[in-house]
Amino acid sequence: MRCDLQNPNEPIDPGTSQFVSAASLRARLDWFNKLRWGAAAGVFAVVLIAGVGLKAPIEVRGLLLTGGVLLLLNTAYFLRSRRFKAVDIAIELRLVKVQMVGDLVTLTVLLNLSGGVENPLLFLYVIHVIIASLLFKGREIFQIAWLAIFLFTAEVFGEYFNLLPHHHLPIAGEMAHELPFILMTLGSFWLVILFCAFVGALIMRHNRAIKDELVVHQSVLMAEDRAKTDFFRFVTHEIKSPVNTAQSGVETALDLGGESLAPSVRDVLERAVSRLKQATKIVQDLADLTRGGVLKEENLSQVDFNDLVTATVDAQRDLAARSGIEIRLLLANPPIMLTTVRNMVETVVANLVNNAIRYSREAGRVSVRVVDTGKRVRLIVEDEGIGIEENEQGLIFDEFYRSTAAREASNLGTGLGLPIVRKFVEELGGTIEVDSRVGHGAVFTVTLPRKSRKRRR
Numbered sequence: 001m002r003c004d005l006q007n008p009n010e011p012i013d014p015g016t017s018q019f020v021s022a023a024s025l026r027a028r029l030d031w032f033n034k035l036r037w038g039a040a041a042g043v044f045a046v047v048l049i050a051g052v053g054l055k056a057p058i059e060v061r062g063l064l065l066t067g068g069v070l071l072l073l074n075t076a077y078f079l080r081s082r083r084f085k086a087v088d089i090a091i092e093l094r095l096v097k098v099q100m101v102g103d104l105v106t107l108t109v110l111l112n113l114s115g116g117v118e119n120p121l122l123f124l125y126v127i128h129v130i131i132a133s134l135l136f137k138g139r140e141i142f143q144i145a146w147l148a149i150f151l152f153t154a155e156v157f158g159e160y161f162n163l164l165p166h167h168h169l170p171i172a173g174e175m176a177h178e179l180p181f182i183l184m185t186l187g188s189f190w191l192v193i194l195f196c197a198f199v200g201a202l203i204m205r206h207n208r209a210i211k212d213e214l215v216v217h218q219s220v221l222m223a224e225d226r227a228k229t230d231f232f233r234f235v236t237h238e239i240k241s242p243v244n245t246a247q248s249g250v251e252t253a254l255d256l257g258g259e260s261l262a263p264s265v266r267d268v269l270e271r272a273v274s275r276l277k278q279a280t281k282i283v284q285d286l287a288d289l290t291r292g293g294v295l296k297e298e299n300l301s302q303v304d305f306n307d308l309v310t311a312t313v314d315a316q317r318d319l320a321a322r323s324g325i326e327i328r329l330l331l332a333n334p335p336i337m338l339t340t341v342r343n344m345v346e347t348v349v350a351n352l353v354n355n356a357i358r359y360s361r362e363a364g365r366v367s368v369r370v371v372d373t374g375k376r377v378r379l380i381v382e383d384e385g386i387g388i389e390e391n392e393q394g395l396i397f398d399e400f401y402r403s404t405a406a407r408e409a410s411n412l413g414t415g416l417g418l419p420i421v422r423k424f425v426e427e428l429g430g431t432i433e434v435d436s437r438v439g440h441g442a443v444f445t446v447t448l449p450r451k452s453r454k455r456r457r
């Protein structure tokens with residue numbers, strides 16, 4: 001059987017099995033087709049040799065008729081497969097179900113004509129259930145299993161209660177120690193065992209192929225991600241010093257010019273400084289975002305989280321006061337000591353508080369809370385500002401993303417603060433969540449471990 005992998009460029013339809021495509025299903029159907037030729041040939045051979053050749057008292061006509069029906073059905077499947085290309089996975093799956101139900105009914109009729117419960121070939125039901133488990137998903141596999149159980153139980157009790165005729169298998173029962181019966185039992189036992197081993201090996205090969213494919217995809221993605229980071233790092237490095245030089249040059253010109261500068265010239269220079277400060281911020285943010293391997297053992301230190309949050313908030317009180325914003329600080333009691341990278345935590349707190357102030361409404365309130373949750377510590381930054389649309393809440397952690405409302409509120413902003421926050425929080429072993437209602441404000445909750453350690457990749 002061919003072991004087709006889903007084409008990685010082909011979207012996977014979650015309504016169907018994720019391991020099969022229409023073409024791979026058709027390949028399997030063709031394989032069952034071959035198995036069925038073999039099964040029909042087996043029925044004819046055994047019946048003709050035992051019943052006609054050796055004149056054993058078996059249901060020759062009934063068995064040959066059932067074998068003939070199997071042959072006819074298989075010919076129909078075969079012709080259909082040749083005539084129509086496999087395009088729709090749902091149609092192929094329906095066809096597999098029809099074939100499987102047909103096979104189970106045929107097997108039950110064959111067993112009924114050849115001893116029923118006396119016949120060791122009843123193991124063949126197991127093979128059908130295994131095939132079903134290869135092709136279908138949970139509920140459908142059980143449907144096939146229950147159909148097999150129902151058919152054979154009905155056959156056995158049908159015979160028991162004389163609703164169905166019993167065709168004694170001449171080599172069974174009193175002949176349990178005779179070679180033909182032993183060989184027949186062993187034969188079906190071998191068949192089932194080998195089939196199980198074959199199917200197991202096939203599944204494993206298939207899984208390994210999928211795993212290999214995933215590993216290849218993952219390494220390609222990782223290489224692309226590294227290339228992107230390297231590019232950012234290169235650009236940051238290259239533009240850092242020209243931007244700094246330009247900013248200090250314009251600032252110096254402003255200082256030197258002093259009062260002698262014409263108001264229009266001063267205005268132009270001041271706007272240039274403001275834009276250059278923005279560019280410096282972008283460069284700084286990009287540097288933070290692309291910096292790797294900060295979480296090293298030697299960078300870890302004991303940090304009083306209450307103190308760190310207080311100092312970071314205090315540094316932004318002037319900015320808040322300019323818009324009449326009040327910042328409320330609620331610290332943990334007793335204080336919490338973290339083993340962490342101080343400047344990473346500072347960056348996280350500073351960015352969140354800064355955003356809360358910038359996206360607040362005029363004279364709004366920002367609350368910053370530190371909560372001790374036992375093994376972890378939680379920082380909750382809440383504001384009463386513009387808020388974030390629900391469909392944008394997942395996007396604001398993407399590089400350069402700025403919500404429509406934020407862009408309308410201010411054109412200052414890089415869209416790099418939250419990606420940095422998320423990167424640092426994750427490196428420190430923490431999590432970040434956002435909750436917001438447009439026009440009512442936003443709540444950012446960061447949870448950090450008391451002790452950060454370098455994670456194995």
Ligand code: ADP
Pocket residue numbers: 351355356359383385386387388396397401402403404405406407412413414415416417418419441442
């Ligand atoms: P910046 O603030 O520089 O645009 P950030 O990465 O810090 O970049 O934030 C990304 C976006 O997330 C912002 O542009 C804004 O749309 C949204 N955002 C972040 N914090 C808040 C907040 N407290 N209230 C409303 N929107 C916010």
